[in-house]
Amino acid sequence: MIGFKQSPWIIHYDASSCNGCDIETLACLTPLFDVERLGVINTGNPKHADIFLVTGAVNEQSRDVIRNIYHQLPEPKVVIAIGACAASGGIFSECYNISGGVDSVIPVDVYVPGCAARPEAIIDGVVQALGVLEKKQKEMTSLANSLDQALYLRAEKSDAPEILALQKTAYQSEAEIYGDDSLPALQQTLEELQTEFDRPEQVFLKTVVNGKIIGSARGHAVQDTAYLGRVIVHPYFRGRGIGRRLVEEIEKAFPNAKRFEVKTGHRSERNLFQFRQQGYEQFKTEPFTPAITWVYLQKERP
C-alpha cells in the first residue's frame, strides 16, 4: 500500500543513553544524511509517530515512560532499539537499576547494533522497520476483514492481562458518557481480575480474531440466576454484532439458569438498547454515584 513506506514519522526517546546514540540519531536529520528525503519526520509527538526509536538501556525511571509512549503510538507501530544498550543493556546490563534492553518492557521489532550506532546503520534500521510496518498494517486490515471468523472461547486465567487492557480501552467511552473515570471497571487491578477467575460458577468468555482478544464477557450464577457483566468489545469492532453474540454465548454457558440479570449505567444508551433488543427488561434502578444510576435488567429463560 502506498504511504506507509514513504512516510515513516519517528519519535525518539533516550531511555538512559550516554548520548552517543542520540547524537548519531539526530545526525541522521542533518544535511549530510538528511533522512527527510525518505519522508522521515522527527515528530516529538507519539500520537503522530509510526516508529519509536529508543536509545539506551531501560532503568527504573525510564520504564514507565517507554511504556507510556509506546501505548500512545497509534497502530500500526514499530519499535527500533538503537545501540548495544538498547538491545541488551550493553555494558550497563548488570547494574542494579537496569532491567536490560528495551525488549524487557515493550516488544522490539528491529535492533540496530553498535556503540555508538552509526547513522548509516540507523538509517538502515529505519528502512528495515518500514517492511515490518507494512506487514503490521496488512495484519491489521486482515484482522478487520476476518471478523466473521471470530472464535468465542472460554477465557483462561492467563488471558487476564489482555482482557484487563481491553476492558480499560472499552470503558473509555463509558467514562466519557459520565464524565467520570472512577468507574469500577476502569479501576480494577490485575489481581482483582485474577481472583474473579477463581470464583465458583464463574464463566469468562473471550472473542478471538487472529489470536487477539477483541471482546469479552463474564458472568456468575447464584442458584437460578446468572449475573452477567462486563460485556466489552474493542472500540474498533463495535456495531458488528460481537456484543450481541457474546451475550448469546454467555447465556448458553449457564444451561441451568432460569433468569439472567445485568446492570448498566442509566445513560449508556447503546447498552440499554442492545439488552432490550435481546429480550431484557428493566426491573429496578439504584443510585451508585451522583453521576451514575445503575439500571438493572432481567430476562427469564423461555
Next chain:
Amino acid sequence: MSPWIRLLVYLVAAPIVGGLLAGWDRRISARMQSRLGPPILQPFYDVLKLWQKENVVVRRSQNYYIFFFLLLAIFTGALFFAGSDLLLVIFALTLAAIFFVLGAYKASSPYSFIGAERELIQMMAYEPMVLLTAIGMYMVTKSFSVDEIAGHGRLLVLALPGVFLGFLYILEIKFRKSPFDLSCSHHAHQELVRGLITEFSGRTLAMIEIAHWYESVFLLGWIYLFFASMPVLGIAMSLLVFVLVILVDNVFARLKWQTALKSAWLVAAVLGFGNILVLSLLR
C-alpha cells in the same frame, strides 16, 4: 467561466495544487538548509498513510469539530472561487478557524489547550487586517463581490500597496509560519509538542492536512485578486509570495505572542488603515 465550473475545478484541483505546494514548501525549505528534501509528492504519501492509521482520541467528539473545520475550509474557498461576497468568505474563514480551535479545546490536553489559546490570539492578530483588505478592495472597486473585484480593469495593488503589504504580513500568521508559528510549529521539539494538533492522529490529522491544502489555495487566490487584471502576473505573484513566506519561515525565529499581536495590529493600522485613509482623502 461560469461560477459552477469554477467551483468544480476548485473542489477537484485545490487539494492537488495545495498538496503540491506543501511538497514544494518542504523541498524549498530543505534546499534553503542545504538538504536534499523529500519528494514533491510527500504530503500525499503522508495523508495516505495517516488515513490508514489508528485514530487515537481523547474524546471522540473532537473529530467532529475537525470534520467541520475541513468542511468550512472547503466552503470558504468554494465561496471565494464561485465569486461570492468577500465578507461572507471572511465569515466562513473565521468559522472554520473557530471549529479548529474548538476541536483542540475539546481534546483537553495542556499542549493543545495552549495551542488553542495561541491560535485565538493569532486570529485576533490577523482578523483586522483581513477585514481591512476586503474594505480596501471595496474602496477601489465599489463592490464586495469577488467576481466584480476580479473583473475590475485596473491593478488593485497599485491603489492598495499598503493593504497588500499588510496582507502579506498576516499571511505569515495564517500559514502558521515562523515568526508566527506560535500555535503549532512545523518543526519538532518545540515547547508545545505540536500545539493545536497534538491530540489528533490518523484520519483526523489527515483531514487537518487536507484542510490546510484548501486553505493555502484560497489564500493564494486572494493574492491573485490584487493582480486580477493581469492573470499571468497574478499567478506569478501568488507563487512568488508563497516562496517569500517560506523564505521568511526559514530566516526568522519565533516571536512572542505579545509581539505578534502588537505588530500585526500596528501593521493593520499603519499600512492597512493608512492606505484606506489616503484612498478616501484622494477621492
